[in-house]
Amino acid sequence: MKRIVMPILIVGALGLMSEEVEAAPTHELLVGTYTQGSSEGIYRYAFDTRTGQIAPEPLQVVKSANPSWLTLSRDQHTLFVVNENGPGQADPAGRVSSFSIDRKSHQISPVNQVASLGDEPTHSSLSSDGRYLFVANYAVQPTPGGSVSVIPVGEGGQLSAVVQQESHEASHVNPERQASSHVHSVVSSPDGRSVFVSDLGADKVFVYRYDANNQARPLTAANPAEASLPAGSGPRHLVFSKDGKHAYLTLEMSAQVAVFDYHDGSLIQRQLVALTDKPEAQARAAGALHVSPDGRFLYVSNRGTANELLVYAIDPATGMLKSVQRRSVEGDHPREFSLDPSGKFVLIANQKSNRIVVLDRDPKTGMLGKTVQKFSIDSPSDLKFLPAR
Numbered sequence: 443m444k445r446i447v448m449p450i451l452i453v454g455a456l457g458l459m460s461e462e463v464e465a466a467p468t469h470e471l472l473v474g475t476y477t478q479g480s481s482e483g484i485y486r487y488a489f490d491t492r493t494g495q496i497a498p499e500p501l502q503v504v505k506s507a508n509p510s511w512l513t514l515s516r517d518q519h520t521l522f523v524v525n526e527n528g529p530g531q532a533d534p535a536g537r538v539s540s541f542s543i544d545r546k547s548h549q550i551s552p553v554n555q556v557a558s559l560g561d562e563p564t565h566s567s568l569s570s571d572g573r574y575l576f577v578a579n580y581a582v583q584p585t586p587g588g589s590v591s592v593i594p595v596g597e598g599g600q601l602s603a604v605v606q607q608e609s610h611e612a613s614h615v616n617p618e619r620q621a622s623s624h625v626h627s628v629v630s631s632p633d634g635r636s637v638f639v640s641d642l643g644a645d646k647v648f649v650y651r652y653d654a655n656n657q658a659r660p661l662t663a664a665n666p667a668e669a670s671l672p673a674g675s676g677p678r679h680l681v682f683s684k685d686g687k688h689a690y691l692t693l694e695m696s697a698q699v700a701v702f703d704y705h706d707g708s709l710i711q712r713q714l715v716a717l718t719d720k721p722e723a724q725a726r727a728a729g730a731l732h733v734s735p736d737g738r739f740l741y742v743s744n745r746g747t748a749n750e751l752l753v754y755a756i757d758p759a760t761g762m763l764k765s766v767q768r769r770s771v772e773g774d775h776p777r778e779f780s781l782d783p784s785g786k787f788v789l790i791a792n793q794k795s796n797r798i799v800v801l802d803r804d805p806k807t808g809m810l811g812k813t814v815q816k817f818s819i820d821s822p823s824d825l826k827f828l829p830a831r
Contacts, residue, residue, distance in 0.1 A: 469783050470548055470831075471496060474509045474523060474824035476793070478531070481820040484509050484523065484541075486550065489827070491784040494800045494814035504541065504550050507533050510823040513566045513575070518828060519543050520599035521550060522568070522575055528561035528582060536563040538577055538591075540599040548828055556601045560589045565627040565679075568595070570634025573654050575601065576661075578625040578639070587612070587622030590639050592660055606659050608650075612643040615674040619695065620645070626678045626694070632686035636707040637661055640677040642694055646670050647677055649707055669709040671700060679730060684737025688761030697726035697744055699754075701763055715763050717744040717752055730778045735785055739766070739808035743776040743790070751776065751790065751801075753808050769810045772799050780825040787814060791822035798822050 471489040475481035483506035488497040508531070509523035525537040540553040560579025567576050574592050581588040592606040610623045624643035630636065630652065639648040647669045650661040671677050676695030682704065683689070689702040689709055701713035718725050727746035733756070734741070740754045740763060749771050754763040771779075773792025780789050785805045789798055797818055802811035 468830055470501065470828040471789070472512055472521070472826045472828065473791070473798070473819060473822050474512045474826075475819065476510060476526070476821035476823055477506075477508050479796075479820045483507070484512070484521075484550065485819065486548065486828075489782065491782055491786070494782070494787040494802065496789075496798065496800065496815060496817045501548070502550060504552075506539055507531075507537075509539070511563075511565050512824045512826045513568060514826055514828075515568065515599065516572060519545060520553075522566055522595075522599070522601075524558065524563035524566050524577060525555075526562050526564055526580075536560050536579055538563065538566065538575065538593060538601060540595075540601045542599060543828070546831065548831060553599045554601055556593060556603055558591050558593075559604045559607055560591060561586070563591075567628055567630060569637075569652060569654065569660070570630055571654055574660055576628035576630075576637060578628050580624050580626055580642075581622070582624075584612075584622035588625040588641065588643060589623065590625055590628055590661070594657075605657065606661060608639070608648075608661065610639075610641050610644045610646070610648055613645040613673060615645065616676075616695065619643070619676065620674070627680060629680045629682075631704070631707065632682055636664060638680050638689075638709070640680050640691065642676040642678060645673055645675055645677065647680065647691065647709060649709070651707070664707050666708065669702070669711070672696060672698075672714075678728060681731055681733055683756065683761055684733060684735075688756075690731055690733070690740055690763075692728040692731050692742060694728045695723075695726060697728045697746075697748070699728070699731065699740070699742055699763065701761060703761065712760070713762050715754070715765075717742060717750075718748050720748065722747070729776060732779070732781060734781060734805075734808065736805070741779065741781070741788065743771070743779055745775045745777070749774055749776060749792075751779065751788070751810065753810060755808065766807075767809055769801070772813060772816070773797050777822070778824045780827065783827055783829070789825050791825055793821055793823055796820050796822075798825070 675693035773795035775794035
Protein backbone atom coordinates (compact mmCIF):
# COMPACT_ATOMS: atom_id res chain seq x y z
CA MET A 443 0.00 0.00 0.00
CA LYS A 444 2.84 2.36 0.85
CA ARG A 445 4.42 1.79 -2.56
CA ILE A 446 1.19 2.97 -4.17
CA VAL A 447 0.42 5.96 -1.96
CA MET A 448 3.89 7.49 -1.61
CA PRO A 449 4.50 8.22 -5.30
CA ILE A 450 1.10 9.89 -5.51
CA LEU A 451 1.95 12.10 -2.55
CA ILE A 452 5.31 12.95 -4.04
CA VAL A 453 3.80 13.78 -7.41
CA GLY A 454 1.19 15.95 -5.69
CA ALA A 455 3.86 17.77 -3.72
CA LEU A 456 5.97 18.31 -6.82
CA GLY A 457 2.90 19.66 -8.58
CA LEU A 458 2.35 22.22 -5.80
CA MET A 459 6.02 23.17 -5.87
CA SER A 460 5.81 23.57 -9.63
CA GLU A 461 2.83 25.90 -9.28
CA GLU A 462 4.69 27.98 -6.69
CA VAL A 463 7.76 28.22 -8.93
CA GLU A 464 5.56 29.23 -11.87
CA ALA A 465 3.80 31.91 -9.83
CA ALA A 466 6.83 33.38 -8.09
CA PRO A 467 8.44 35.22 -11.05
CA THR A 468 5.33 37.19 -11.97
CA HIS A 469 5.26 40.84 -10.93
CA GLU A 470 2.98 43.58 -12.13
CA LEU A 471 3.93 46.54 -14.31
CA LEU A 472 2.18 49.91 -14.19
CA VAL A 473 2.44 52.05 -17.31
CA GLY A 474 1.64 55.75 -17.38
CA THR A 475 0.79 57.24 -20.78
CA TYR A 476 -0.18 60.36 -22.66
CA THR A 477 -3.79 60.25 -23.74
CA GLN A 478 -3.96 62.61 -26.73
CA GLY A 479 -4.06 59.52 -28.97
CA SER A 480 -5.61 56.09 -28.37
CA SER A 481 -4.30 55.54 -24.85
CA GLU A 482 -6.85 55.71 -22.01
CA GLY A 483 -4.59 56.29 -19.00
CA ILE A 484 -2.87 53.85 -16.63
CA TYR A 485 -2.30 50.23 -17.68
CA ARG A 486 -1.55 47.31 -15.34
CA TYR A 487 0.15 44.25 -16.84
CA ALA A 488 1.60 40.97 -15.61
CA PHE A 489 5.38 40.79 -16.11
CA ASP A 490 7.39 37.57 -16.05
CA THR A 491 10.81 38.16 -14.48
CA ARG A 492 12.15 34.87 -15.91
CA THR A 493 11.46 35.64 -19.55
CA GLY A 494 11.23 39.45 -19.55
CA GLN A 495 7.84 39.30 -21.22
CA ILE A 496 4.95 41.71 -20.67
CA ALA A 497 1.64 39.83 -20.92
CA PRO A 498 -0.26 40.75 -24.10
CA GLU A 499 -3.48 41.88 -22.41
CA PRO A 500 -3.72 44.31 -19.48
CA LEU A 501 -5.00 43.18 -16.11
CA GLN A 502 -6.65 46.57 -15.75
CA VAL A 503 -7.02 49.89 -17.57
CA VAL A 504 -7.60 52.95 -15.38
CA LYS A 505 -8.98 55.92 -17.26
CA SER A 506 -7.07 59.08 -16.42
CA ALA A 507 -6.02 62.11 -18.48
CA ASN A 508 -2.28 62.20 -19.29
CA PRO A 509 -1.01 60.27 -16.24
CA SER A 510 2.57 60.84 -17.33
CA TRP A 511 4.35 60.21 -14.00
CA LEU A 512 3.55 57.56 -11.38
CA THR A 513 4.51 57.74 -7.71
CA LEU A 514 3.95 54.82 -5.36
CA SER A 515 3.66 55.14 -1.59
CA ARG A 516 6.29 53.34 0.44
CA ASP A 517 3.91 50.46 1.23
CA GLN A 518 2.87 50.42 -2.47
CA HIS A 519 -0.81 50.53 -1.58
CA THR A 520 -1.37 54.07 -2.90
CA LEU A 521 -0.63 55.43 -6.35
CA PHE A 522 -0.29 59.13 -7.13
CA VAL A 523 -0.21 60.38 -10.71
CA VAL A 524 0.30 63.80 -12.24
CA ASN A 525 -2.23 64.61 -14.96
CA GLU A 526 -0.01 66.52 -17.37
CA ASN A 527 -2.76 68.76 -18.71
CA GLY A 528 -2.37 72.30 -19.95
CA PRO A 529 -3.56 74.96 -22.39
CA GLY A 530 -4.88 73.58 -25.67
CA GLN A 531 -5.75 70.17 -24.24
CA ALA A 532 -9.17 68.69 -23.49
CA ASP A 533 -8.60 69.60 -19.85
CA PRO A 534 -6.50 72.79 -19.69
CA ALA A 535 -5.76 72.50 -15.96
CA GLY A 536 -2.91 70.52 -14.43
CA ARG A 537 -4.12 68.03 -11.84
CA VAL A 538 -2.92 65.33 -9.44
CA SER A 539 -4.85 62.12 -8.82
CA SER A 540 -4.73 59.57 -6.01
CA PHE A 541 -5.65 55.88 -6.31
CA SER A 542 -5.76 53.00 -3.84
CA ILE A 543 -4.18 49.64 -4.69
CA ASP A 544 -5.91 46.62 -3.18
CA ARG A 545 -3.48 44.62 -1.04
CA LYS A 546 -4.58 41.26 -2.46
CA SER A 547 -5.87 41.83 -5.97
CA HIS A 548 -3.84 44.96 -6.86
CA GLN A 549 -7.04 46.41 -8.30
CA ILE A 550 -6.63 50.17 -8.65
CA SER A 551 -9.50 52.43 -7.51
CA PRO A 552 -9.78 56.23 -7.50
CA VAL A 553 -9.49 58.14 -4.22
CA ASN A 554 -9.64 61.80 -5.28
CA GLN A 555 -8.13 64.49 -7.49
CA VAL A 556 -6.91 68.06 -6.86
CA ALA A 557 -5.60 70.91 -8.99
CA SER A 558 -1.81 71.23 -9.16
CA LEU A 559 -2.18 75.01 -9.66
CA GLY A 560 0.19 74.86 -12.60
CA ASP A 561 0.37 73.77 -16.22
CA GLU A 562 1.76 70.41 -17.40
CA PRO A 563 2.73 68.83 -14.04
CA THR A 564 5.44 66.39 -15.09
CA HIS A 565 6.87 64.80 -11.93
CA SER A 566 6.02 64.13 -8.30
CA SER A 567 7.56 62.57 -5.22
CA LEU A 568 6.53 61.94 -1.63
CA SER A 569 8.19 63.49 1.39
CA SER A 570 10.18 61.00 3.45
CA ASP A 571 7.35 60.69 5.97
CA GLY A 572 4.66 60.43 3.29
CA ARG A 573 2.76 63.47 4.56
CA TYR A 574 3.22 65.64 1.46
CA LEU A 575 3.37 65.15 -2.29
CA PHE A 576 5.80 67.47 -4.09
CA VAL A 577 4.67 68.25 -7.64
CA ALA A 578 6.75 69.75 -10.47
CA ASN A 579 4.63 71.96 -12.72
CA TYR A 580 6.75 72.19 -15.86
CA ALA A 581 4.52 74.74 -17.69
CA VAL A 582 5.42 74.85 -21.39
CA GLN A 583 4.29 78.45 -21.86
CA PRO A 584 6.35 81.24 -20.25
CA THR A 585 3.24 82.65 -18.60
CA PRO A 586 2.65 81.73 -15.82
CA GLY A 587 5.77 79.54 -15.95
CA GLY A 588 6.78 76.58 -13.84
CA SER A 589 6.43 76.01 -10.10
CA VAL A 590 6.63 73.55 -7.23
CA SER A 591 3.36 72.66 -5.49
CA VAL A 592 3.17 71.08 -2.04
CA ILE A 593 0.07 68.92 -1.49
CA PRO A 594 -0.88 67.34 1.87
CA VAL A 595 -1.57 63.59 1.85
CA GLY A 596 -4.12 62.31 4.34
CA GLU A 597 -5.34 58.92 5.46
CA GLY A 598 -5.89 56.46 2.64
CA GLY A 599 -4.01 58.67 0.18
CA GLN A 600 -6.59 61.47 0.28
CA LEU A 601 -5.14 64.63 -1.29
CA SER A 602 -5.87 68.12 0.01
CA ALA A 603 -5.50 71.45 -1.79
CA VAL A 604 -2.05 72.91 -2.44
CA VAL A 605 -0.65 74.57 0.71
CA GLN A 606 2.54 76.03 -0.75
CA GLN A 607 3.82 77.02 -4.17
CA GLU A 608 7.31 78.17 -5.19
CA SER A 609 8.68 79.52 -8.47
CA HIS A 610 12.09 80.76 -9.59
CA GLU A 611 13.77 83.27 -11.88
CA ALA A 612 14.67 81.97 -15.33
CA SER A 613 18.17 82.18 -16.81
CA HIS A 614 16.93 83.42 -20.24
CA VAL A 615 20.01 81.85 -21.86
CA ASN A 616 17.85 80.07 -24.41
CA PRO A 617 15.14 82.59 -25.38
CA GLU A 618 12.69 79.88 -26.44
CA ARG A 619 13.07 77.25 -23.74
CA GLN A 620 14.29 79.35 -20.80
CA ALA A 621 12.02 82.39 -20.90
CA SER A 622 10.56 81.28 -17.56
CA SER A 623 10.92 78.72 -14.82
CA HIS A 624 10.33 75.10 -15.93
CA VAL A 625 10.43 72.83 -12.89
CA HIS A 626 11.13 69.30 -14.08
CA SER A 627 11.53 67.24 -10.92
CA VAL A 628 11.40 67.42 -7.12
CA VAL A 629 13.49 64.90 -5.16
CA SER A 630 14.17 64.47 -1.43
CA SER A 631 17.60 63.75 0.02
CA PRO A 632 18.23 60.25 1.44
CA ASP A 633 17.72 61.54 4.99
CA GLY A 634 14.51 63.34 3.97
CA ARG A 635 15.56 66.69 5.43
CA SER A 636 16.31 68.43 2.12
CA VAL A 637 14.34 68.74 -1.12
CA PHE A 638 15.98 69.40 -4.50
CA VAL A 639 14.09 71.13 -7.30
CA SER A 640 15.60 70.82 -10.78
CA ASP A 641 14.58 73.83 -12.87
CA LEU A 642 15.30 73.53 -16.58
CA GLY A 643 14.43 77.18 -17.15
CA ALA A 644 16.78 78.51 -14.47
CA ASP A 645 19.87 76.30 -15.01
CA LYS A 646 19.82 75.63 -11.28
CA VAL A 647 18.87 73.04 -8.70
CA PHE A 648 17.09 74.83 -5.86
CA VAL A 649 17.51 73.47 -2.34
CA TYR A 650 14.81 73.56 0.34
CA ARG A 651 14.67 72.36 3.92
CA TYR A 652 11.69 70.19 4.79
CA ASP A 653 9.78 70.71 8.04
CA ALA A 654 6.66 68.54 8.37
CA ASN A 655 5.53 70.50 11.44
CA ASN A 656 5.25 73.73 9.47
CA GLN A 657 1.92 72.91 7.86
CA ALA A 658 1.55 76.30 6.18
CA ARG A 659 5.02 76.21 4.64
CA PRO A 660 6.73 72.79 4.75
CA LEU A 661 9.56 73.97 2.44
CA THR A 662 11.93 76.85 3.25
CA ALA A 663 14.98 77.93 1.25
CA ALA A 664 18.17 76.28 2.45
CA ASN A 665 21.57 77.90 2.84
CA PRO A 666 23.01 77.64 0.24
CA ALA A 667 19.69 77.83 -1.58
CA GLU A 668 20.83 76.61 -4.99
CA ALA A 669 23.40 74.76 -7.06
CA SER A 670 24.22 76.42 -10.39
CA LEU A 671 24.75 74.46 -13.60
CA PRO A 672 26.31 75.52 -16.93
CA ALA A 673 24.42 78.23 -18.79
CA GLY A 674 21.79 76.78 -21.11
CA SER A 675 22.23 73.23 -19.80
CA GLY A 676 18.64 72.70 -18.58
CA PRO A 677 18.60 70.54 -15.38
CA ARG A 678 16.02 67.73 -15.54
CA HIS A 679 16.15 64.71 -13.17
CA LEU A 680 18.24 64.03 -10.05
CA VAL A 681 19.00 60.70 -8.34
CA PHE A 682 21.21 59.75 -5.40
CA SER A 683 23.79 56.99 -5.17
CA LYS A 684 22.94 53.93 -3.11
CA ASP A 685 25.14 55.09 -0.20
CA GLY A 686 23.66 58.61 -0.36
CA LYS A 687 27.06 60.27 -0.69
CA HIS A 688 26.71 61.30 -4.34
CA ALA A 689 24.04 62.59 -6.71
CA TYR A 690 23.59 62.47 -10.48
CA LEU A 691 21.68 65.02 -12.56
CA THR A 692 20.69 64.94 -16.22
CA LEU A 693 21.15 68.21 -18.07
CA GLU A 694 18.55 67.92 -20.80
CA MET A 695 19.57 70.69 -23.19
CA SER A 696 23.33 70.05 -23.12
CA ALA A 697 22.98 66.23 -22.96
CA GLN A 698 25.25 65.83 -19.94
CA VAL A 699 25.27 64.21 -16.53
CA ALA A 700 26.54 66.24 -13.59
CA VAL A 701 28.10 64.27 -10.73
CA PHE A 702 27.99 65.73 -7.23
CA ASP A 703 29.30 64.95 -3.80
CA TYR A 704 26.43 65.29 -1.34
CA HIS A 705 26.50 66.26 2.33
CA ASP A 706 23.80 67.73 4.55
CA GLY A 707 21.87 69.56 1.83
CA SER A 708 24.88 70.67 -0.22
CA LEU A 709 25.70 69.54 -3.75
CA ILE A 710 29.33 69.96 -4.83
CA GLN A 711 29.93 69.27 -8.52
CA ARG A 712 32.83 66.88 -9.23
CA GLN A 713 32.31 65.70 -12.82
CA LEU A 714 30.47 66.61 -16.00
CA VAL A 715 29.95 63.75 -18.46
CA ALA A 716 28.86 64.27 -22.08
CA LEU A 717 26.26 61.82 -23.37
CA THR A 718 27.08 62.53 -27.02
CA ASP A 719 29.79 64.16 -29.10
CA LYS A 720 27.32 65.22 -31.77
CA PRO A 721 27.18 69.03 -32.05
CA GLU A 722 23.62 69.41 -33.31
CA ALA A 723 20.95 70.39 -30.80
CA GLN A 724 18.63 67.63 -32.05
CA ALA A 725 20.97 64.99 -30.59
CA ARG A 726 20.95 66.61 -27.16
CA ALA A 727 17.91 65.63 -25.11
CA ALA A 728 18.99 63.93 -21.90
CA GLY A 729 16.10 62.31 -20.08
CA ALA A 730 15.74 59.72 -17.36
CA LEU A 731 18.47 58.24 -15.19
CA HIS A 732 18.50 55.43 -12.62
CA VAL A 733 21.06 53.72 -10.40
CA SER A 734 21.07 49.92 -10.43
CA PRO A 735 19.80 48.29 -7.19
CA ASP A 736 23.34 47.20 -6.24
CA GLY A 737 24.60 50.78 -6.68
CA ARG A 738 27.30 49.82 -9.19
CA PHE A 739 25.89 51.26 -12.43
CA LEU A 740 24.12 54.38 -13.67
CA TYR A 741 21.79 54.20 -16.69
CA VAL A 742 20.89 57.37 -18.61
CA SER A 743 18.64 57.99 -21.62
CA ASN A 744 19.37 60.48 -24.38
CA ARG A 745 16.47 61.19 -26.70
CA GLY A 746 16.23 63.39 -29.81
CA THR A 747 18.05 61.97 -32.81
CA ALA A 748 20.37 59.97 -30.52
CA ASN A 749 17.75 57.68 -28.91
CA GLU A 750 20.28 55.81 -26.79
CA LEU A 751 20.60 54.30 -23.35
CA LEU A 752 24.04 54.84 -21.83
CA VAL A 753 25.62 52.69 -19.14
CA TYR A 754 28.24 53.98 -16.67
CA ALA A 755 30.15 52.22 -13.94
CA ILE A 756 30.11 54.08 -10.62
CA ASP A 757 33.41 54.29 -8.75
CA PRO A 758 32.54 53.02 -5.24
CA ALA A 759 34.98 55.41 -3.56
CA THR A 760 34.46 58.66 -5.49
CA GLY A 761 31.08 58.23 -7.21
CA MET A 762 32.69 59.20 -10.52
CA LEU A 763 31.38 57.72 -13.75
CA LYS A 764 33.19 55.59 -16.32
CA SER A 765 31.57 54.78 -19.67
CA VAL A 766 30.62 51.12 -20.15
CA GLN A 767 28.22 51.03 -23.09
CA ARG A 768 25.86 52.95 -25.33
CA ARG A 769 22.89 51.06 -26.72
CA SER A 770 20.13 51.96 -29.16
CA VAL A 771 16.69 52.01 -27.55
CA GLU A 772 15.24 50.71 -30.83
CA GLY A 773 12.59 53.40 -30.80
CA ASP A 774 11.97 57.10 -30.56
CA HIS A 775 12.05 59.34 -27.47
CA PRO A 776 12.89 57.12 -24.46
CA ARG A 777 11.10 59.28 -21.91
CA GLU A 778 11.51 56.84 -19.03
CA PHE A 779 12.88 53.36 -18.33
CA SER A 780 12.99 50.92 -15.45
CA LEU A 781 15.05 47.97 -14.25
CA ASP A 782 12.78 45.03 -13.46
CA PRO A 783 12.72 43.51 -9.93
CA SER A 784 15.07 40.68 -10.95
CA GLY A 785 17.68 43.09 -12.32
CA LYS A 786 17.91 41.00 -15.50
CA PHE A 787 15.91 43.30 -17.77
CA VAL A 788 15.54 46.98 -18.63
CA LEU A 789 12.20 48.24 -19.92
CA ILE A 790 12.24 51.42 -22.03
CA ALA A 791 9.18 53.61 -22.62
CA ASN A 792 9.70 54.93 -26.16
CA GLN A 793 7.02 57.62 -26.16
CA LYS A 794 7.00 58.72 -29.80
CA SER A 795 7.31 55.26 -31.38
CA ASN A 796 4.52 53.89 -29.15
CA ARG A 797 6.46 50.97 -27.80
CA ILE A 798 8.01 49.52 -24.65
CA VAL A 799 11.27 47.80 -25.53
CA VAL A 800 12.58 45.14 -23.12
CA LEU A 801 16.35 44.56 -23.16
CA ASP A 802 18.35 41.76 -21.56
CA ARG A 803 20.75 42.95 -18.81
CA ASP A 804 23.79 41.32 -17.23
CA PRO A 805 23.69 42.23 -13.50
CA LYS A 806 27.42 41.50 -13.11
CA THR A 807 28.73 43.70 -15.93
CA GLY A 808 25.80 46.09 -16.23
CA MET A 809 25.82 45.52 -19.99
CA LEU A 810 22.63 45.56 -22.04
CA GLY A 811 22.17 42.68 -24.45
CA LYS A 812 19.60 41.38 -26.86
CA THR A 813 16.11 42.72 -27.39
CA VAL A 814 13.65 40.49 -25.53
CA GLN A 815 10.34 42.11 -26.49
CA LYS A 816 8.87 45.04 -28.38
CA PHE A 817 5.52 45.78 -26.80
CA SER A 818 3.08 48.13 -28.54
CA ILE A 819 1.29 50.74 -26.42
CA ASP A 820 0.37 54.30 -27.29
CA SER A 821 2.60 57.08 -25.86
CA PRO A 822 4.16 55.32 -22.82
CA SER A 823 5.74 57.79 -20.41
CA ASP A 824 6.51 56.06 -17.10
CA LEU A 825 7.00 52.54 -15.74
CA LYS A 826 6.67 51.31 -12.16
CA PHE A 827 6.63 47.77 -10.72
CA LEU A 828 4.38 46.26 -8.09
CA PRO A 829 5.51 43.19 -6.08
CA ALA A 830 4.13 39.74 -6.84
CA ARG A 831 0.79 38.98 -5.23
